[in-house]
Amino acid sequence: MIKEKIILGIDPGTTVMGYGVLQVIDNKPSLIAMGVLELNKYEDHYLRLRRIFERVIGLIDEYLPDELAIEAPFFGKNVQSMLKLGRAQGVAMAAALSRDIPIFEYAPLKIKMSITGNGKAAKEQVADMLKRYLKIPEENMLPQLDATDGLAAALCHFFQSNNPLSEGKYNSWKDFINKNPGKVV
Numbered sequence: 037m038i039k040e041k042i043i044l045g046i047d048p049g050t051t052v053m054g055y056g057v058l059q060v061i062d063n064k065p066s067l068i069a070m071g072v073l074e075l076n077k078y079e080d081h082y083l084r085l086r087r088i089f090e091r092v093i094g095l096i097d098e099y100l101p102d103e104l105a106i107e108a109p110f111f112g113k114n115v116q117s118m119l120k121l122g123r124a125q126g127v128a129m130a131a132a133l134s135r136d137i138p139i140f141e142y143a144p145l146k147i148k149m150s151i152t153g154n155g156k157a158a159k160e161q162v163a164d165m166l167k168r169y170l171k172i173p174e175e176n177m178l179p180q181l182d183a184t185d186g187l188a189a190a191l192c193h194f195f196q197s198n199n200p201l202s203e204g205k206y207n208s209w210k211d212f213i214n215k216n217p218g219k220v221v
Contacts (some may be wrong), residue, residue, distance in 0.1 A: 039063070044101035044137075045190025046092065047182050048125040050084050050108075051076045053091065054180065056187025057099045058170075058194060065194050067170045068099060081120065085127045092131035103150040104132040105186065105193030110142045120172040140193050147185075162188050 040061050047054035056070040073091045075084045095101075106128060109121040132139050144156040151165050163184035167177055169191070178184070 040100040041103070042068070042099055043103050043105055043189065043190040043193055044095055044099060044132075045105045045186045045193065046128050047107050047185035048088070048121060048128050049075070049182060049190060050088075050120045050124045052182045053088055053124065054182030054184070054186035055092075056183065056190045057095070057101065058187070058190045060194060063198065065170065065191060067172055067176075067187070070178065070187045071179045072183050072186075073121065081123075085123055088124055088127045089115065089131050090206070092128045093134070096131065096135050096137060101137060103193065103197075104129070104137050104139045105189040106139060106141055106187045107147060108143050110144050140196075141188060142192050142196070147188050147192040147206060150195050150211060151188050159185065166191065 040059065043058045043060065043065075045056045046060070046162060052075065053073040054070075055072070057068040058065045059068045060066075073087065075087060078084045078087065096115055106125060109125055129139050142150075148157045150156040151157070151162050151169075154161070159181040163177065163181055166184050166187055167174070168174065182201075
């Protein structure tokens with residue numbers, strides 16, 4: 037029996053929203069799609085939020101994801117930017133909730149750490165690791181790093197949901213090895 041799961045990853049933003057869609061078959065992730073929604077052409081902030089909602093609904097209807105992984109807003113110095121980003125994230129989450137899709141939220145540091153091993157990695161490093169890990173041809177890479185940030189959220193969720201420690205059954209990797217002697221070589 038083939039176990040299949042689709043994960044939609046979103047990097048919310050009010051200027052550019054990035055997204056990535058992963059297909060997981062037999063515990064192997066592969067890229068289905070990634071892209072961006074450019075919002076800077078809309079003056080009205082509320083119109084931008086509407087477009088985010090419509091695009092996320094469109095992605096859900098097109099790819100039928102089982103789960104949504106979304107980057108959490110980071111705490112910056114500009115409160116107005118944080119509010120706008122939080123609204124963008126909330127609208128994307130509302131779209132997923134309207135289709136009964138479970139939501140998983142990850143801090144930017146967690147996503148970068150999961151993909152590169154460095155929580156302070158540059159966006160370019162994240163994009164390069166995604167390209168290598170998912171074997172994405174150079175011509176399929178987009179110039180907007182928001183797209184790879186959305187894809188990174190999806191891959192981070194894949195890694196986290198396949199981590200035996202995240203299931204709460206084990207206290208550490210040592211505990212996992214001790215309780216699964218035949219599984220670990």
